[in-house]
Amino acid sequence: MNRRSPDFHPALRLIHWLMVALVFTMLFVGVGMVSTAGPAYVSLLALHRPIGIAILALVLVRLPLRLATGAPPLPDDLPTMQKRIAWGSHVLLYLTLFAMPLIGWGMLSAGGYPVQVTKGFTLPPILPHDLRLYAVLREAHTVIALLFFALILAHLAAALMHGLIRRDGVFRSMTTGHRRVPATTSEHDHSEDTVRPLA
Numbered sequence: 001m002n003r004r005s006p007d008f009h010p011a012l013r014l015i016h017w018l019m020v021a022l023v024f025t026m027l028f029v030g031v032g033m034v035s036t037a038g039p040a041y042v043s044l045l046a047l048h049r050p051i052g053i054a055i056l057a058l059v060l061v062r063l064p065l066r067l068a069t070g071a072p073p074l075p076d077d078l079p080t081m082q083k084r085i086a087w088g089s090h091v092l093l094y095l096t097l098f099a100m101p102l103i104g105w106g107m108l109s110a111g112g113y114p115v116q117v118t119k120g121f122t123l124p125p126i127l128p129h130d131l132r133l134y135a136v137l138r139e140a141h142t143v144i145a146l147l148f149f150a151l152i153l154a155h156l157a158a159a160l161m162h163g164l165i166r167r168d169g170v171f172r173s174m175t176t177g178h179r180r181v182p183a184t185t186s187e188h189d190h191s192e193d194t195v196r197p198l199a
């Protein structure tokens with residue numbers, strides 16, 4: 001686990017931003033889907049299932065990679081409570097990234113619906129056919145989606161606080177990364193950017 005790097009592993013950064021696009025799409029497709037009774041419902045659901053399963057596949061790649069490559073340390077001057085909140089919110093984000101697709105897959109299984117990902121590929125049911133279980137999971141899918149949305153907004157606010165106000169390099173650790181300084185640096189390389197990286 002490399003905790004000395006100031007940045008997340010490039011593959012983790014790529015997966016993070018891919019998942020951001022997919023999760024936002026899912027939240028809006030989900031809400032759009034349940035707000036329409038028209039023919040768009042079927043197309044939106046046909047989009048919702050494979051994207052949801054893609055998120056599950058990506059988090060299955062992302063979590064082991066994250067555990068193997070570690071995370072850059074948060075700035076020393078960040079209050080301990082804020083560091084704990086950041087850690088806790090990341091754990092919750094990971095849990096939700098697993099829970100939402102699994103609940104979606106599980107609720108369709110319990111409802112007796114096929115979990116069709118593409119035209120030729122249908123996933124097997126992961127739960128027995130049980131309408132009461134379906135009702136519970138259907139409710140859970142909505143409630144957790146709303147909590148997920150709130151958590152993402154808080155996460156976005158924290159990211160912007162680091163990027164625009166504290167300018168402490170945390171935002172950059174998940175975006176472009178920090179500029180590498182070669183072992184033999186010339187005087188010219190000692191810019192403020194490399195000594196005290198801005199976000």
Ligand code: HEM
Nearest residue numbers: 026027030031034049052053055100101104105115142145
């Ligand atoms: C990160 C993944 C996911 C997110 C963020 C998400 C989000 C949502 C949202 C916001 C809704 C609307 C809830 C409401 O307003 O009541 C919804 C509904 C639904 N989702 Fe998901 N979902 C995800 C994964 C999945 C997966 C993987 C499946 C199935 C394989 C699935 C199947 C459904 C179904 C069947 C509905 C309800 C349709 C209806 O009752 O008419 N979801 N989802």
Ligand code: HEM
Nearest residue numbers: 019020023024066071086090093094152156159170171174
């Ligand atoms: C769908 C929305 C999002 C999800 C599910 C998500 C998920 C995550 C997770 C799980 C981490 C922890 C990384 C790790 O330790 O492996 C993280 C970190 C981070 N995210 Fe997001 N994220 C989302 C949206 C955003 C947005 C919109 C921004 C910025 C505009 C952002 C900026 C960051 C930054 C800067 C970090 C590093 C924070 C740190 O090291 O404490 N994320 N994100």
